[in-house]
Amino acid sequence: MRLQDTLKNSEQELDVSNKVRIYLCGVTVYDESHVGHARTIIIFDVLRKYLESKGVEVKFIQNFTDVDDKIINRAKLENTTAEEISSRYIKNYFVDFDALNVKRASNYPKATEHIEEIQEFIKKLVEKDIAYISKNGVYFSVEKFPEYGKLSKKKIDDLQSGARIEVDETKKDPMDFALWKLSDIEPTWDSPWGKGRPGWHIECSAMSIKYLGENFDIHGGGRDLIFPHHENEIAQSESFTSKQFAKIWMHVGMVTINGDKMSKSLGNIKSIKQVLEKWGPNIIRLFCLSGHYSKPIDYSEETLKENIIKWRQAEICYYELVHANLSTNQSIKEFISIVKKEFDDALEADLNTHLALSAFFKLVKETNKRAAEGVLGKSDSETILPEFNRMLQILGLNIPHISEEEKQRIDEMISKREQLRKEKQFEDADKIRNKINEMNIEIIDHKGKTIWVKKERIKAEN
Secondary structure, three states: OEEEEOOOOEEEEOOOOOOEEEEEOOOEOOOOOEHHHHHHHHHHHHHHHHHHHOOOOEEEEEOEEOOOHHHHHHHHHOOOOHHHHHHHHHHHHHHHHHHOOOOOOOEOOEHHHOHHHHHHHHHHHHHOOOEEEEOOEEEEOHHHOOOOOOOOOOOHHHHHHHOOOOOOOOOOOOOOEEEEEEOOOOOOEOOOOOOEEEOHHHHHHHHHHHHHOOOEEEEEEEHHHHHHHHHHHHHHHHHHHOOOOEEEEEEEOOEEEOOEEOOOOOOOOOEHHHHHHHHOHHHHHHHHOOOOOOOOEEOOHHHHHHHHHHHHHHHHHHHHHHHOOEOOOOOOHHHHHHHHHHHHHHHHEOOOHHHHHHHHHHHHHHHHHHHHOOOOEHHHHHHHHHHHHHHHHHHOOOOOOOOHHHHHHHHHHHHHHHHHHHOOOHHHHHHHHHHHHHOOEEEEEEOOEEEEEEOOOOHHHO
């Protein structure tokens, strides 16, 4: 498998011979998660599920930033504590991402639970004379790390003129960044340098190294984290260990609305809760996977509606396979072998989910075509269904579950309807059809047989 490495600006081979260790920068928990967060996390969910489908063991760490100025400001606004704010939004995070069928990380470390590790990290940087103490806290000295700017591909002079740098006359250089901020505003912790709290960047370095070691496989996040967050992580981590930090840096493009980045400051946020309620998890996942992960993707209702049409075809495909009972001589094995290779090749070529989805829908289209022509056999179903389910699982898509009791009830109603139609009692037959439709069941009449499809309820479709 090859993945684009932002640092080397080229595709690098991912070593899957041992356990693959991934660190994904998570959310700062001061508000609801939005579609921009969903895209990054869904992309890494597919990467992980694909590797695991190939028998690769994955250790997946995703942090929560639960101490930050934004959290403190929100707590002040609501006259509550930072801990109450972060706890609320961490709880909401799991509600959202469980609903999006995202597999939970191996661990979700929080900054507030790793103060000791963070302080030990800072102590070593001070001892090595790479960090210094000022009256406002402890700062990393950028000039002590000659390779600073290697991730964002900018020189320090360019970064100084282009970055929004916090004015602080106690810093030796405007580019120096805070490792420990002295403060008497809660939450605070005692430290060798005075009471305060950690800076943003140091938490990810301390936690990723604790859980994954000094040189792990993939460090990921949104493209907006390249500078300053990931640039600063590299500087402090490689100064701390004197080793390469992450082998591959993987960055996901932004979700835009009418070309503008989705952000709270612009007020154009689409929260996961909102979009889940309207579109459901499968449509959101299809949207997030529809373009190459490294490029921006524009949020539009038209794109989402197109995905509803595609998803309905996938649902039909599943139930065509479940109901297939013909005996046929035609074999579909060669076709499935080709589509399987296309799907896997797409994901192994820098996680091209767009091409992987094309292969998946190619399988769907061919299955539905054979069913419509009355040549989809039971043996075909036995060949197609495992591959269909494998692709669904990797993409994180879910066909609505149906109980045996509900299945039996629907079969009985359809059988009764067919009997009424034979007896030319079309009015009564239509009444049964209407009752079935109310259950979100679609009936498809084929020559010689009728099948039914349990459809996901999607509000936006109505």
